[in-house]
Amino acid sequence: MSLLLETRELSRRFGSIEALTGVSVRVAPGAIGLIGPNGAGKTTLLRVLLGLVPASSGSAYVFERDAGLEGIRIRERVGYMPEHDCLDPHMTGIGFVAYMGRVGGLPKEAAFQRAHEVLQFAGLREERYRLISEYSVGMRQRVKLAQALVHDPSLIILDEPTAGLDPAGRDGMLTLLRTLAGRPGRSMILSTHLLGDIETVCDQVVMLNLGRLLAAGRLDELKAGGAGELVVRTKGDPTPLVAALERRGIHARLEGLELRFPGPAGGTRSVFEAARDSGTQIRSIGPSVRTVEELFLKLVQPAEAS
Amino acid sequence: MSIRPPEYDRAPPALRPRSARVRAIVEEGVRERTRALNIVLLAFIFIVVLLPLGFIFYFEATFGSLVGSAPSRLSLLDFPFELDFWMFFLILLTASVGAASVAGDRATRALTLYLARPITRTDYLAAKTGVVGIWVGLGAILPGLIGVVILLALGYLSLPVALEGAGGYLLVGLIGTGAFTGLAILLSSLTARSTVAGAGIFGSLIGVHAVVAVLSGISGQSSYLYLSPIEDVLAMAKGVFGVSGNSLDPWVAGAGMVALAGVTLGLAHELLRGAEVVEE
Amino acid sequence: MIEVVRAEAATKRYGEVLGLNGFSATFPPGITGLIGPNGAGKSTLFRVLTGQLSLDWGRVAVLGRDPWGSPPPRGLIGYCPEHAAMYDGMTAREFVRYLLRLDGLEARESSERAAEALARVGLSGAADRRLLGFSKGMRQRVKIAQAIATDPQLLLLDEPLNGLDPLGRVQMLALFEALAAKGRHVIVSSHVLYEVERLTQEVVLISNGRVAAQGNIHRLREAIDGHPHSVVFKTPDPRRLARLMTELENVTAVVLLPPDGLSVLTRTPDEFYSALPKLVVEQGLDIREMSSPDDNLEAVFRFLTE
Numbered sequence: 001m002s003l004l005l006e007t008r009e010l011s012r013r014f015g016s017i018e019a020l021t022g023v024s025v026r027v028a029p030g031a032i033g034l035i036g037p038n039g040a041g042k043t044t045l046l047r048v049l050l051g052l053v054p055a056s057s058g059s060a061y062v063f064e065r066d067a068g069l070e071g072i073r074i075r076e077r078v079g080y081m082p083e084h085d086c087l088d089p090h091m092t093g094i095g096f097v098a099y100m101g102r103v104g105g106l107p108k109e110a111a112f113q114r115a116h117e118v119l120q121f122a123g124l125r126e127e128r129y130r131l132i133s134e135y136s137v138g139m140r141q142r143v144k145l146a147q148a149l150v151h152d153p154s155l156i157i158l159d160e161p162t163a164g165l166d167p168a169g170r171d172g173m174l175t176l177l178r179t180l181a182g183r184p185g186r187s188m189i190l191s192t193h194l195l196g197d198i199e200t201v202c203d204q205v206v207m208l209n210l211g212r213l214l215a216a217g218r219l220d221e222l223k224a225g226g227a228g229e230l231v232v233r234t235k236g237d238p239t240p241l242v243a244a245l246e247r248r249g250i251h252a253r254l255e256g257l258e259l260r261f262p263g264p265a266g267g268t269r270s271v272f273e274a275a276r277d278s279g280t281q282i283r284s285i286g287p288s289v290r291t292v293e294e295l296f297l298k299l300v301q302p303a304e305a306s
Numbered sequence: 307m308s309i310r311p312p313e314y315d316r317a318p319p320a321l322r323p324r325s326a327r328v329r330a331i332v333e334e335g336v337r338e339r340t341r342a343l344n345i346v347l348l349a350f351i352f353i354v355v356l357l358p359l360g361f362i363f364y365f366e367a368t369f370g371s372l373v374g375s376a377p378s379r380l381s382l383l384d385f386p387f388e389l390d391f392w393m394f395f396l397i398l399l400t401a402s403v404g405a406a407s408v409a410g411d412r413a414t415r416a417l418t419l420y421l422a423r424p425i426t427r428t429d430y431l432a433a434k435t436g437v438v439g440i441w442v443g444l445g446a447i448l449p450g451l452i453g454v455v456i457l458l459a460l461g462y463l464s465l466p467v468a469l470e471g472a473g474g475y476l477l478v479g480l481i482g483t484g485a486f487t488g489l490a491i492l493l494s495s496l497t498a499r500s501t502v503a504g505a506g507i508f509g510s511l512i513g514v515h516a517v518v519a520v521l522s523g524i525s526g527q528s529s530y531l532y533l534s535p536i537e538d539v540l541a542m543a544k545g546v547f548g549v550s551g552n553s554l555d556p557w558v559a560g561a562g563m564v565a566l567a568g569v570t571l572g573l574a575h576e577l578l579r580g581a582e583v584v585e586e
Numbered sequence: 587m588i589e590v591v592r593a594e595a596a597t598k599r600y601g602e603v604l605g606l607n608g609f610s611a612t613f614p615p616g617i618t619g620l621i622g623p624n625g626a627g628k629s630t631l632f633r634v635l636t637g638q639l640s641l642d643w644g645r646v647a648v649l650g651r652d653p654w655g656s657p658p659p660r661g662l663i664g665y666c667p668e669h670a671a672m673y674d675g676m677t678a679r680e681f682v683r684y685l686l687r688l689d690g691l692e693a694r695e696s697s698e699r700a701a702e703a704l705a706r707v708g709l710s711g712a713a714d715r716r717l718l719g720f721s722k723g724m725r726q727r728v729k730i731a732q733a734i735a736t737d738p739q740l741l742l743l744d745e746p747l748n749g750l751d752p753l754g755r756v757q758m759l760a761l762f763e764a765l766a767a768k769g770r771h772v773i774v775s776s777h778v779l780y781e782v783e784r785l786t787q788e789v790v791l792i793s794n795g796r797v798a799a800q801g802n803i804h805r806l807r808e809a810i811d812g813h814p815h816s817v818v819f820k821t822p823d824p825r826r827l828a829r830l831m832t833e834l835e836n837v838t839a840v841v842l843l844p845p846d847g848l849s850v851l852t853r854t855p856d857e858f859y860s861a862l863p864k865l866v867v868e869q870g871l872d873i874r875e876m877s878s879p880d881d882n883l884e885a886v887f888r889f890l891t892e
Binding site for chain 1: 621622623624721724729749750753754755777780788856860863866872873875877881884887891
């Protein structure tokens with residue numbers, strides 16, 4: 001499979017500040033979480049990939065095109081949803097999205113047709129005919145998403161798409177993002193500080209810190225190699241289950257609401273036995289996996305200390 | 307019957323070239339300005355009614371009869387430039403359509419969206435220049451042309467003089483439009499506040515004119531007047547229509563205007579190069 | 587048990603707009619999460635609790651006192667508002683010191699406390715830089731620093747993690763936990779429910795200016811046990827598990843998720859989970875993983891606000 005993007009020893013300086021230093025990464029198509037603290041170089045990386053800022057040294061390729069030379073060809077196939085507000089309040093939702101489609105190169109008719117389709121997808125119905133100045137935060141986020149999708153890009157880049165949304169709004173946006181992430185032949189870069197969101201949407205991550213690459217790869221591979229423990233959650237008080245496990249020679253420790261213990265040789269059966277004997281409801285059981293956050297903190301903190 | 311799930315994916319049509327993308331911005335920009343109804347009204351009243359009427363009254367007052375023999379003097383066509391209110395109107399129009407051109411996109415931060423699209427910064431600036439240029443051009447060129455047509459129809463002008471006059475209005479109007487538009491685009495690129503940009507455009511045109519007029523009055527040096535775009539337009543018009551007593555060299559004035567357009571647009575382009583696209 | 591905050595039918599209107607509508611709740615000691623949709627009245631509640639707004643009807647008591655009529659001494663309550671303008675010309679240290687001086691502290695003590703608070707939020711290095719150049723995450727840290735600077739008994743935090751990067755989020759969550767461990771009380775609002783869930787098990791759900799639910803997250807969860815619930819299994823032989831599941835009376839749907847997954851919809855989760863250990867043991871099932879997408883705070887919230 002061809003690569004979605006690749007950088008080779010990519011560096012970018014702004015005056016005396018090194019925003020990116022020798023970043024070499026190869027990323028396959030898919031849903032990619034872009035993770036990094038403030039000042040990690042995420043923004044600069046995106047700007048270089050869009051062909052808006054040239055590399056100081058090294059090179060960057062998107063869809064196997066050189067970002068330094070073919071920025072326009074790359075941007076024809078990329079949709080970008082910025083974090084900040086960027087909509088013209090005097091236009092209607094439909095008018096704005098169709099207009100952005102035309103600026104992206106769509107013929108007028110096709111632009112309107114697709115604008116309707118993507119707004120429908122984004123969940124804006126009758127409101128699309130109203131002025132953007134009357135929209136709520138949630139509706140604006142949806143228009144921002146729609147304008148990034150209007151030209152059916154091969155790659156969408158989303159910057160903090162759930163910013164400012166309340167729980168229901170977040171839920172709706174994350175559902176949309178999961179749908180988008182699941183499309184074959186279409187890729188996504190999700191840049192967000194909410195690592196839990198990346199966990200539920202993305203299948204790959206790229207982690208940056210202080211302008212350098214920390215890690216990149218498939219999430220399931222990066223997260224593998226947990227402690228080999230089982231994690232169990234119960235309904236109500238877990239202590240009877242702890243005692244019942246103890247009788248079977250399993251030493252479980254309580255961490256927050258979860259029981260953790262080394263996976264027994266015979267799989268989970270002995271745990272269910274203990275649950276049956278102690279009359280405890282098991283609400284979830286499974287091997288412990290490293291969260292993206294654990295992974296990130298483990299990689300970042302040595303770098304911070306130095 | 308086929309059932310299609312509601313989705314947005316559909317094979318996209320072939321993309322149109324960059325020129326079409328620029329045209330989309332120009333179309334939307336020109337259309338958008340019509341939403342500021344006062345500008346449209348102002349422009350319409352001025353272009354279609356006031357100036358041509360002025361022509362007729364002027365010629366009527368000069369020659370006394372609506373059905374006379376055609377005087378056909380080219381120099382008479384310089385008269386609307388002597389009306390201060392045309393220049394004033396042009397400055398007002400430039401300030402109102404030019405103020406928000408780039409500043410508005412900076413304020414709403416839509417600039418990010420433009421630059422993330424498959425166009426260059428130059429394309430964007432060209433489109434915005436087109437929007438302002440079209441509106442300013444309407445106010446700078448159209449009244450003269452309409453006036454010539456009316457005067458021709460009423461028999462005040464002979465055809466050759468009318469054609470020569472139309473060419474004159476076109477030439478002076480185009481150069482003036484270029485300079486005014488360039489200035490507007492530059493000032494609008496400097497700030498994210500449209501009102502500040504508008505005041506800047508208005509002030510720099512009127513203000514410079516006033517200062518230069520005073521300076522040249524005190525020193526008796528008419529060459530200070532080259533610094534005022536308004537004086538340059540007037541000097542060009544005098545040259546083109548062959549009016550005597552021109553204190554400025556129309557060629558120098560014209561070259562100055564062209565240079566002003568070039569320098570301002572070049573500076574605006576440089577400013578835009580530093581514009582952030584994906585912000586921290 | 588002491589009550590940190592007690593509200594009885596608290597009502598506040600702004601003209602025709604309702605802020606709080608008969609809001610009655612008690613906030614226990616320790617950390618309490620306040621969650622709700624945009625416009626539900628969270629910020630109004632915070633302003634009432636800090637004595638910035640008076641109620642139209644009803645009563646509130648904060649640490650046993652009426653915040654409007656007889657406000658508690660300054661410095662007893664720390665408040666981190668969601669949106670706040672700052673004096674951009676000041677440095678972080680000057681800003682926090684200035685606010686402490688307004689609270690009536692002596693110059694020397696203000697300086698000491700400001701330095702201490704800025705150190706706790708990890709801003710020692712940037713304390714003498716002007717706020718003008720601060721990123722969103724750094725501003726958020728300054729807001730938190732001024733809230734904790736007087737070492738208040740009660741900390742009111744309105745969306746305190748907005749704009750913080752992953753590292754900042756973890757550090758601030760740890761800070762709130764440390765304060766709670768020292769016996770301070772914290773009321774924190776957030777739209778990111780999994781972060782609330784990490785911090786506390788006590789939540790108040792506010793919707794339309796009223797309390798939609800309050801109490802322990804687990805008890806809230808159990809309250810929705812009477813409603814249909816889906817459970818996802820991973821097992822080497824999902825078809826056999828599917829056959830067994832269809833025989834259970836309270837199971838209404840079974841969906842195979844190849845290669846090794848199975849999703850089960852049950853009408854009565856409580857019964858289902860009670861019967862499960864016995865079934866697993868007797869049938870010798872090999873359950874590798876079991877979890878429910880309906881068993882988290884998001885699901886509870888969705889249920890209660892829909």
